[in-house]
Amino acid sequence: xxxTARAVAKHDLKLIxxxxxxxxxxxxxxxxxxxxMTVAFERWLSPLLDDGSYFGWMLEDAGVVIAGLGMMVxxxxxxxxxxxxxxRAYILNVFVEPEHRRRGLARRLMALAxxxxxxxxxxxxxxxxxxxxxxxxxxxxxxxxxxxxxxxE
Amino acid sequence: xxxTARAVAKHDLKLIxxxxxxxxxxxxxxxxxxxxMTVAFERWLSPLLDDGSYFGWMLEDAGVVIAGLGMMVxxxxxxxxxxxxxxRAYILNVFVEPEHRRRGLARRLMALAxxxxxxxxxxxxxxxxxxxxxxxxxxxxxxxxxxxxxxxE
Numbered sequence: 676x677x678x679t680a681r682a683v684a685k686h687d688l689k690l691i692x693x694x695x696x697x698x699x700x701x702x703x704x705x706x707x708x709x710x711x712m713t714v715a716f717e718r719w720l721s722p723l724l725d726d727g728s729y730f731g732w733m734l735e736d737a738g739v740v741i742a743g744l745g746m747m748v749x750x751x752x753x754x755x756x757x758x759x760x761x762x763r764a765y766i767l768n769v770f771v772e773p774e775h776r777r778r779g780l781a782r783r784l785m786a787l788a789x790x791x792x793x794x795x796x797x798x799x800x801x802x803x804x805x806x807x808x809x810x811x812x813x814x815x816x817x818x819x820x821x822x823x824x825x826x827x828e
Numbered sequence: 829x830x831x832t833a834r835a836v837a838k839h840d841l842k843l844i845x846x847x848x849x850x851x852x853x854x855x856x857x858x859x860x861x862x863x864x865m866t867v868a869f870e871r872w873l874s875p876l877l878d879d880g881s882y883f884g885w886m887l888e889d890a891g892v893v894i895a896g897l898g899m900m901v902x903x904x905x906x907x908x909x910x911x912x913x914x915x916r917a918y919i920l921n922v923f924v925e926p927e928h929r930r931r932g933l934a935r936r937l938m939a940l941a942x943x944x945x946x947x948x949x950x951x952x953x954x955x956x957x958x959x960x961x962x963x964x965x966x967x968x969x970x971x972x973x974x975x976x977x978x979x980x981e
Contacts, residue, residue, distance in 0.1 A: 699908055712911035719906055719914045749902075752920065753872055755852055756979055758865035761872045767905065789980055798981070803974045812976050821956045822975035823965050826909055827942055828951070 678780070680787060683731045683745065685724055690733075692717045694743050694770035702805050723747075731768070732787045734780055742771040744784035748797055757799040764792045764800035769808065781811055831933070833940060836884045836898065838877055843886075845870045847896050847923035855958050876900075884921070885940045887933055895924040897937035901950055910952040917945045917953035922961065934964055 683691065696713045700706050723729040731745040745768040753761050766788050771780045792800055801820070804812055836844065849866045853859050876882040884898040898921040906914050919941050924933045945953055954973070957965050 704908060709908065709911075712906050712908055715906035715912050715914065753865050753868035755857060755862065755865055756977070758862075759868050761868065792980060799977065799979050801975060801977050804976050805974070809974075809976070815978070817976040817978045820973075820975040820977045821958070821962075822954060822973040823957050823962070823970040824909070824952065824954050824973045825968070825970045826952050827945060 678734050678736050678741070678783075680732050680734050680783070683724070683729075683733055683743065687733065687740075687743075688717060688721055688724055690740060691720060691724070691731075691743065691745060691768055695768045698768060698770050698805065701807065730791075732784055734784065736775070741775045742780040742784060744769045744781075744788060746788050746791065748795060754799075760796075760798070762795075762797050764788070764795075764797045766800060766802040769802070781808070782815070785811075785815055831887050831889050831894070831936075833885050833887050833936070836877070836882075836886055836896065840886060840893075840896075841870060841874055841877055843893060844873060844877070844884075844896065844898060844921055848921045851921060851923050851958065854960065883944075885937055887937065889928070894928045895933040895937060897922045897934075897941060899941050899944065901948060907952075913949075913951070915948075915950050917941070917948075917950045919953060919955040922955070934961070935968070938964075938968055 692713050695716060696706055696709050699709050699712070720729060729745055729747055731743065733740045734742040744766060747765045747767070748762050749765050750761055751763045753759065757763065766785070769781055769784065788800070792798070802812065802817070845866050848869060849859055849862050852862050852865070873882055882898055882900055884896065886893045887895040897919065900918045900920070901915050902918050903914055904916045906912065910916065919938070922934055922937065945951070955965065955970070
């Protein structure tokens with residue numbers, strides 16, 4: 676088996692949305708409940724995928740996508756973790772088809788993300804992890820932050 | 829004693845930077861080590877304070893600023909926590925002069941932030957808490973997120 680990586684492209688719009696919805700579905704939400712988010716996400720993503728603000732990679736096995744990862748460079752106030760830079764890398768929509776898990780594919784995608792960040796000179800990166808994903812990220816050196824959130828109803 | 833709130837203004841640039849530096853200094857960093865961050869932050873903040881992208885409040889006691897809070901509306905992928913919206917509120921640089929702590933001033937600033945978020949129709953908000961700040965935020969209903977970070981050296 677040869678698994679190849681390619682950059683995400685404009686025609687991946689629907690597939691990225693599907694990966695995102697399935698990723699959240701695995702955290703215990705129904706896909707039906709997630710649909711409104713997915714619709715809004717697709718509308719949000721489309722121009723950013725077109726202009727390259729959202730980028731990333733797909734892994735393919737014999738031409739079939741079996742995993743994907745998205746990435747953005749976000750503007751952020753200079754911070755002790757990146758004192759001279761107002762940019763952070765943000766990684767999202769990491770998804771591996773269930774039958775291809777535990778074979779290092781997410782790790783391979785994360786290596787591509789790190790490589791790109793280094794090329795861009797962005798040294799600090801963030802993601803939000805599912806419970807299932809945390810052990811992988813920890814093994815790569817990622818640690819928790821002090822982020823807190825609230826939903827004002 | 830009458831403590832009054834006012835919106836942050838362009839002339840608060842240096843004061844906001846000082847609040848930020850002192851806030852981080854209280855997390856165990858020296859002010860000297862923080863200076864490069866503060867310099868970059870000031871350069872980053874200046875245009876955003878001018879155009880109102882960075883906003884917030886100062887609390888004054890007899891015309892002297894004794895506390896401050898900053899806020900931004902950031903663009904973010906629609907997410908299950910805000911499925912139809914691509915915005916999040918971000919709160920930063922919460923600072924209360926040490927001799928005025930434990931009098932509800934941070935709570936008062938947080939109420940102003942929540943009020944503004946509601947006016948803007950932004951229902952989901954984030955911050956990064958210091959250890960000292962966490963109990964207050966928890967008492968207001970804030971909870972931890974799954975954010976993880978890495979610094980690629």
